[in-house]
Each structure stands twice: as C-alpha cells, then as structure tokens.
Amino acid sequence: MARYFRSSNLASRIFDRQLISPLPGATVNTIRQFYENLVPSYTIYDIDCPDYSFRKFTDDGKYLVAFSRNHQDLIVYRPIWFTYSCNEECETHELPPKAKKFDSFFKQLYSIPLASSNEYICKDFFLYMECHRFGLFATSTAQSNESTATEGAIHGVPLIEKITFHLVRLEDGVILDEKAFCNDFINLAHSIGAYMYEDLLCIVSLRYQTIHILQIRDSGNLVEVRNIGAFCREDDELFLHSHIQTGYGGSFLPGIKQRLLSYIFCKTWNEVPDQTLRVQHLKKKFYFHFQDYVDLIIWKFLDRHHLFVKFGSVDGGVSRSTDQNLAFFAVYNMETTDIVSLHQNSSEDIYALFEQFYDHFHANPQASSHGKFISSHSNDIHALDQLRVIKNKASSSSQFVKKMMTSLPYTCQSQSPSPYFDLSLFRYDEKLISAIDRHRHCTEHPIKFMSVRQNVVKFKIKPDSGASDSRAKRISSFLFHPFFPLALSIQQTYMQPTVVNIHFRR
Numbered sequence: 001m002a003r004y005f006r007s008s009n010l011a012s013r014i015f016d017r018q019l020i021s022p023l024p025g026a027t028v029n030t031i032r033q034f035y036e037n038l039v040p041s042y043t044i045y046d047i048d049c050p051d052y053s054f055r056k057f058t059d060d061g062k063y064l065v066a067f068s069r070n071h072q073d074l075i076v077y078r079p080i081w082f083t084y085s086c087n088e089e090c091e092t093h094e095l096p097p098k099a100k101k102f103d104s105f106f107k108q109l110y111s112i113p114l115a116s117s118n119e120y121i122c123k124d125f126f127l128y129m130e131c132h133r134f135g136l137f138a139t140s141t142a143q144s145n146e147s148t149a150t151e152g153a154i155h156g157v158p159l160i161e162k163i164t165f166h167l168v169r170l171e172d173g174v175i176l177d178e179k180a181f182c183n184d185f186i187n188l189a190h191s192i193g194a195y196m197y198e199d200l201l202c203i204v205s206l207r208y209q210t211i212h213i214l215q216i217r218d219s220g221n222l223v224e225v226r227n228i229g230a231f232c233r234e235d236d237e238l239f240l241h242s243h244i245q246t247g248y249g250g251s252f253l254p255g256i257k258q259r260l261l262s263y264i265f266c267k268t269w270n271e272v273p274d275q276t277l278r279v280q281h282l283k284k285k286f287y288f289h290f291q292d293y294v295d296l297i298i299w300k301f302l303d304r305h306h307l308f309v310k311f312g313s314v315d316g317g318v319s320r321s322t323d324q325n326l327a328f329f330a331v332y333n334m335e336t337t338d339i340v341s342l343h344q345n346s347s348e349d350i351y352a353l354f355e356q357f358y359d360h361f362h363a364n365p366q367a368s369s370h371g372k373f374i375s376s377h378s379n380d381i382h383a384l385d386q387l388r389v390i391k392n393k394a395s396s397s398s399q400f401v402k403k404m405m406t407s408l409p410y411t412c413q414s415q416s417p418s419p420y421f422d423l424s425l426f427r428y429d430e431k432l433i434s435a436i437d438r439h440r441h442c443t444e445h446p447i448k449f450m451s452v453r454q455n456v457v458k459f460k461i462k463p464d465s466g467a468s469d470s471r472a473k474r475i476s477s478f479l480f481h482p483f484f485p486l487a488l489s490i491q492q493t494y495m496q497p498t499v500v501n502i503h504f505r506r
C-alpha cells in the first residue's frame with residue numbers, strides 16, 4: 001500500500017487501482033487523486049459568448065446559471081463536453097473554429113424573464129436545494145438610504161421598496177412560487193441575507209429585526225413556518241396583548257433580545273458569589289454594555305433546531321464591513337426559545353470552535369458527493385497548518401481572533417466543491433484564487449496549481465491573455481465545474497466588454 005498511486009502516470013494509476021484496494025472508507029479520497037493527472041491543460045481566450053453575467057455551477061454539475069446584463073432575465077445552461085475529430089495527431093492539430101464558441105461547451109436550456117416593472121435581479125444571489133430540483137433567486141427595487149421612520153424599524157438601516165424571492169424549477173425554468181417583502185431591507189449581496197438548510201429557508205429582515213423561517217415543499221411551495229424577532233413563540237403576541245394594560249404607551253424590546261439580555265444577566269449574576277460585589281460587577285459587565293446588547297442581529301443555521309446569531313453594529317449588518325468592534329455570537333434554540341451559549345468576538349472559546357468545527361459553520365450539503373470534500377482547517381491538515389502560520393505571525397492574539405470572526409456567520413453555498421481547490425491535492429496562492437466565491441484583482445502572471453504530494457506545477461490558470469491594457473483596473477472571477485476539468489475565468493474592466501476564457505483538458 002505504500003506505493004499506492006505513487007506514479008504520476010495516468011495509465012499506471014489505473015492499473016494500480018485494479019490491483020490494489022484502498023483502505024476501508026478511503027475509496028473516494030483515493031480516487032480523487034486521479035485529478036492530479038486530469039487537469040485543465042488548455043485555454044481558449046476571449047471566447048465568443050453571449051454578454052451575460054455568469055453566476056455559478058450547481059454542485060451536481062448539471063446547471064450553469066447566468067443573468068442578462070439588464071438584470072431582467074434568467075438564463076440556465078447545461079455543460080456539454082467539446083468534441084471534434086481530425087485525421088492526424090490530435091495533440092498537435094489546431095482546434096476547429098467552433099471551439100471558439102461558447103455553445104460548443106454549454107447548451108442553453110431556457111431563458112425566462114424574472115424581474116418585473118422596476119425590479120432588477122440581484123446577480124450575486126442564488127441558492128439551490130440539495131436535491132437540485134429548485135433554485136432560489138431574488139429581485140428587488142433600488143435601495144433608498146433616505147428611509148422614513150417606521151414603527152419597529154431600526155434607525156440607520158436603508159429601505160428597499162420591494163424584494164421578491166422566486167422559487168424556480170431548474171429543469172425547465174418554471175416559476176413555482178414567490179415571496180415578497182415590502183419596505184424592508186434584506187442583504188442580498190453574496191446571498192448574505194438568506195440561508196438554506198435541507199428544506200428550510202431562513203431570511204433575515206435587518207430593518208425589522210425579524211427572522212423569517214420558511215419551508216420549501218416538494219410541490220414547490222414556500223410555506224411560512226414561523227417568525228422570530230419581536231416574538232419568539234407563536235402565542236407570544238396574543239399573550240402580550242391580553243395582559244398589557246389599556247393605554248400603556250411604552251415599548252418593549254424584541255423577544256429574541258429579551259432572551260439575550262436574560263442570558264447575559266444571569267451569567268453575570270452567577271460569576272460573583274458575594275452579594276456586595278455582585279452589584280458593582282453587574283454595573284461594569286452588564287449595564288455599561290446594555291446598548292451594545294440591544295443591537296443588530298445577523299443569523300445562520302446550525303441545524304433544524306438552532307440558529308447561530310450575531311449581535312453587532314448596524315453598519316456591520318448592512319455593509320458587511322470588517323469592523324472589529326464589540327460583537328457577540330449566540331446559539332439560539334428555536335424550539336425552547338432559549339439562548340444556549342454566548343461568546344464575544346474576541347473569545348478564545350469561539351475561535352477554538354471555529355478552528356475545530358469549521359465545517360459546522362458552513363453546513364455544506366451532505367447529499368452532495370462532491371460538497372463533502374470541500375477543504376477546511378477542520379478536515380485538512382494542510383489548511384490547518386496555513387491557519388496556524390497566520391496566527392503565529394499575528395502581533396495580537398485578540399485582534400487575530402476578532403479578524404477571523406468577522407467572516408462569521410458564513411454565507412450559504414459560498415464555496416466551490418471543485419477538486420482543484422482540495423488542499424490535500426493542490427497548493428495555490430489563496431490571495432489570487434480560492435474556493436470562496438468572490439471577485440479578485442486580475443493578475444498578469446499565471447496562477448499556479450502545484451501538486452502537494454509531488455511538489456511540481458500541475459497546471460496554470462492565466463485569466464489575462466496579455467492583449468488588454470495593463471494599466472486599467474481589472475477584476476477576475478473563476479467558476480470551476482464541481483468535477484470536470486473545466487473552468488471559466490471572467491475578466492471585467494471598467495467601461496470595457498467582459499472577457500470570458502475557458503480552461504479545459506484537451
């Protein structure tokens with residue numbers, strides 16, 4: 001077994017696979033080592049393709065989602081492998097002219113109008129169910145920063161007149177259901193404002209501090225299950241109105257913040273046994289930070305019964321800024337309406353959970369045979385080593401922890417399951433490219449993917465053909481197919497047409 005797959009020759013590896021069985025439970029990991037030989041080896045620059053905004057592949061590899069440039073239409077493609085024949089040696093033969101066309105690699109399934117009247121598609125928002133039958137898209141009107149004061153609304157949060165979520169059947173593009181929110185604010189950038197866990201969909205209203213939990217039925221209907229915010233239980237509102245005194249003009253904190261304050265108060269109370277010192281301790285630890293505790297919430301699913309809630313500043317919730325101000329993370333039980341645990345953003349305890357149980361914060365689809373192998377520092381020793389090197393270089397441990405915690409809560413389905421981002425197989429510069437779905441500054445030099453085992457360059461991705469103006473500011477995004485040796489690099493330059501390159505195995 002020591003020599004298993006030691007050869008870098010593909011034919012030799014195939015023979016070894018027939019002769020030697022991998023260890024129990026290691027079959028898929030062993031077979032994935034074939035990707036060291038099956039890499040994108042050829043690039044077609046500036047391919048002839050429609051002027052669309054390409055979003056992402058679904059992790060089953062069947063669909064490539066794109067939006068029209070006017071942000072009105074949804075276009076869905078199916079990847080097809082480019083094939084051709086030639087009379088002489090194909091390796092030295094030039095590719096035929098049709099190779100320069102986008103439709104040689106992708107077949108358009110449908111194009112449907114999604115946005116209506118004055119709404120536009122949010123090009124950064126797209127979620128899909130684990131069964132890959134349904135996709136969730138969002139449209140909205142323009143954002144207004146001059147929002148009028150409304151009862152229950154948080155001051156400083158902008159206003160969007162209408163936000164609509166569309167549930168689309170990916171197979172044929174039929175819109176099955178819609179859910180609209182009026183005069184609200186939901187952060188749609190990179191799908192921050194929504195999270196999908198199995199058949200449950202969680203949408204957070206930042207403006208009204210309400211968490212809407214919906215269920216996606218097999219029939220394709222969006223059914224509202226409960227709302228968490230002002231009230232935690234279904235009968236809280238009825239109970240409150242039946243016991244409140246007539247003519248009372250005061251106001252109450254939302255129910256979820258009442259739970260937070262109760263938890264912090266009881267925890268602070270029990271920290272000091274002496275009755276005399278307890279009052280001073282409460283003043284310093286509880287009442288002094290009272291307004292911070294009553295601040296904005298951001299959320300995330302942990303499982304079907306728990307939410308991961310972030311209490312922080314209004315600016316951090318609206319702009320997703322990387323401020324390192326005071327913030328708290330709480331685990332909230334939806335069934336009992338209790339705060340289970342609470343951690344400050346500089347706490348070593350929350351960082352230990354972040355380091356050891358990183359995958360639980362992401363909740364990658366377990367039904368996906370490819371999504372299970374997304375690398376992280378809790379499942380890959382190479383990623384853990386990289387994280388600890390960064391931590392050791394930090395001048396302040398507390399500031400390092402705060403910086404790491406600004407990425408929480410993680411956005412849903414934000415990582416590519418491509419094996420070329422598997423840190424046990426390949427090593428690459430994460431400043432230039434990574435599994436996380438984000439735009440990056442374009443580099444003139446090729447991005448190298450090196451074999452971890454052999455320490456040699458296996459392939460390169462060069463998003464710039466060298467024909468463009470190097471002085472112009474350019475950004476690149478990369479879309480890797482979840483299991484084919486196929487990738488798109490998309491280069492955008494201000495006031496210039498978008499350039500799409502295709503990298504594939506020839």
